[in-house]
Amino acid sequence: MVMAPLLDVQNIGISFGGLKAVDGLSLSLGQGQLHGLIGPNGAGKTTCFNLLTGVYCADTGSITLGGQDLLGLKPFQITAAGMARTFQNIRLFPHLSVLDNVKVACHLRTKQTLAGAILRSRFVKDEEREIEQRCLNMLRRFDLVDRAHVAAGSLPYGDQRRLEIARALATQPKVLLLDEPAAGMNPREKIALKDLIRGVLSDFGVAVLLIEHDMGVVMGLCEHITVLDHGTVIATGSPGEIQSNEKVIEAYLGTAAEG
Amino acid sequence: MTDSARENISSPLGGEGREGGGSGDSQSIAPQTPPPTPSPKRRGATGLDYATPLESKVPLPRWAAPLIVVAIALLLQFTVRPLTGEYVERIVLDSGIAVILAVSLNIVNGYTGQFSIGHAAFFAIGGYTAAAITYYTSLLLWNDVSTAHFFTKTVIWLFATVIGGIVAAGAGWLVGLPSLRLKGDYLAIVTLGFGEIVRVLLQQTNGQLYSRDEVHAATLGQLIPPPIGGALGFINIPKVTLLFWAVLFAGLTLIVAWRLKRSTFGRSMIAIRENEIAAESMGVNVTRLKVWAFVIGAFFAGVAGSLAAHEMGQILTPGDAGFSKSFDVVIMVVLGGLGSISGATLAAILITVAGEWLRGPTHIWYVFVPLLILRLIFWPDKRAKAAIVWGIAIAAVEGIRSLALYEQIDLGEYRMIIFALVLILTMILRPGGLFGTTEVTDVLSMRRRLQEAQW
DSSP states (O other): OOSOOSEEEEEEEEEETTEEEEEEEEEEEOTTOEEEEEOSTTSSHHHHHHHHTTSSOOSEEEEEETTEEOTTOOHHHHHHHTEEEOOSSOOOOTTBBHHHHHHHHTGGGOOOOHHHHHHTOHHHHHHHHHHHHHHHHHHHHTTOGGGTTSBGGGSOHHHHHHHHHHHHHHTOOSEEEEESTTTTOOHHHHHHHHHHHHHHHHHHOOEEEEEOSOHHHHHHHOSEEEEEETTEEEEEEOHHHHHHOHHHHHHHHOOOOOO | OHHHHHHHHHOTTTTGGGTTSOSGGGGGOOTTOOOOOOOOOOOOOOSOBOSSOOOOSSOOOTTHHHHHHHHHHHHHHHHHHHHHOHHHHHHHHHHHHHHHHHHHHHIIIIISOOOOOOHHHHHHHHHHHHHHHHHHHHHHHHSSSSSSOHHHHHHHHHHHHHHHHHHHHHHHHHHHTGGGTOOHHHHHHHHHHHHHHHHHHHHTSOOOOOSHHHHHHOOHHHHSSOOSOGGGOBOOOOOOOOHHHHHHHHHHHHHHHHHHHTSHHHHHHHHHHHOHHHHHHTTOOHHHHHHHHHHHHHHHHHHHHHHHHTSTTOOBOGGGGSHHHHHHHHHHHHHHOTTOHHHHHHHHHHHHHHHHHHHSSSOTHHHHHHHHHHHHHHOGGGHHHHHHHHHHHHHHHHHHHHHHHHTTOOGGGGHHHHHHHHHHHHHHHOTTOSSTTOOHHHHHHHHHHHHHHHO
16 A cells, blocks of 8 residues: 555554453554444444544554544544544434534534624624535535424434434544444435445545444445454455455354254 | 525525515625525424524624613613612512523523532622622722712722622633533532532621721731621622613623524534533534533623622622522523523513512513413414413412412512422423523524415
């Protein structure tokens, strides 16, 4: 590889008491790449996301994004550095309107000051208008614009998932972490989601790290896949390699019974 | 371009007024304006929290709101007393102070969702600080609190009010710090404890000095802790608070709260209330905004304290920092609806007026008939039912009051019980408070939208 990877994770690990939730995980992600992170339940995938986004602080290893060391930064600082995420169990701002949900994500790129906001200066007005325009465009891109003034909590499930992605993208990330975006979707929605993620990749120029249980989605989308089990990486490679990897099959299905 | 695009999306009525193309900003519409999106039908648009309400058609300049506030304050100053007398003026003034307290607590409780029940502590800190400044300045300059020209006293008082607000804000910052670590009940207990600490500290202060000579002769032991009355309370504070100032500061508080809510800071504060983890993941500096909410809320509580301290016939006592005062403000915010400025304002006025009304001579109709009218304007759908329910409620309450008057029972004594009952009823009937999380403007625009959807 000629170019240094955008996101470089080396050997990170964390343990809770005696349990090593993630141990020695490394992965790297280049510009525009779509990387899958799979593994059985409890393998440490979401813990890995929490480590990357600063919810937990890794005990060992290093995380760099575009050359910037992220280890030990707070979640909002990591988001400012260019890493945004969605949540496995949706975490929207339910009583805020769909539009305001996206607007909140613009907060860290705003330049207005508290005093300016209270005096309602011209700059603040202009910036608010610009944010609104940008967020409406984002919602338009995600087919949510006609729901812009509805409370986010009242959206149907699939729309909430899409809104989470739109909101994450509004922080203008370089790397987007999607935590089981296809969970609870029907087959048709899953196909739409695959198209959406591909579109996001090309339109927004982000790299995507995807946790997903649905093999159809993962195998159809990702060029690279990392398989986790019990907090350690048991395999990496292309979808084809992963599918034929014995360790992976063992982790998912168990070993063949004797006799 | 941005304007028209926004209107097309944000308001179903947006298209109509603009068809002519004669409006001022139509020249700026570039040819590549995106085609107007068809106005969507909105059904069941309940439970909304418009941190960003619809923009008004005619954007007012930013000094318009403060100017209107000044105009209203002047109007009330010169009309209320001549038309209705001193007693009503006093109630309006107290309502103004209550509005400041409720709206400022709403920034902490309602926006960021930090349950603070020590708001009265900031009120007392601001009040005591300002009173100490005005009282001792007057004493040193004129050896008396009432000889100076009213204008001079007011200037000193304004300065003292700002200082009082700043000191209270500093205290708010101090209390905001533990809020970085605590949530929910635990934070509530810390704020409660803070209020009690302030109350006890105020009790331990030195006795007041009553003349210039006493001040000059005072030993260090008399000055530290400050001579602000101790458990007996701080008396003889200059009387400078006019209705004008109460209304003016209430209006300013409302403007600040409103603009904050519509800025990226207010939105982010509300996002913290809604889901703290998500807010932080979206790049919101949660700790900083939480502390800011405390600081802003405490500042205005301090200003309210200064207004109250310099009111006619007021003395400051350590009890002003106590729990029961804090609880009054919490009731206002919860009754109005967490996060709703309109709700907090309405509830603050209601509770102040109700407290007076329970004491006797005012008539309930003054309060409830305008309320009923408001109710009918905002929720016309249940017109008949609402009228009946409210009619019965008014008759029942008025009946109880007449009975109490006849039996010579002072219902004012029972106000905490009555407010608690009102609160329980609110929990049952309107769990989100009178306004939920919405504002008056939202209700109006929602109604417009619903009508649009129906046609």
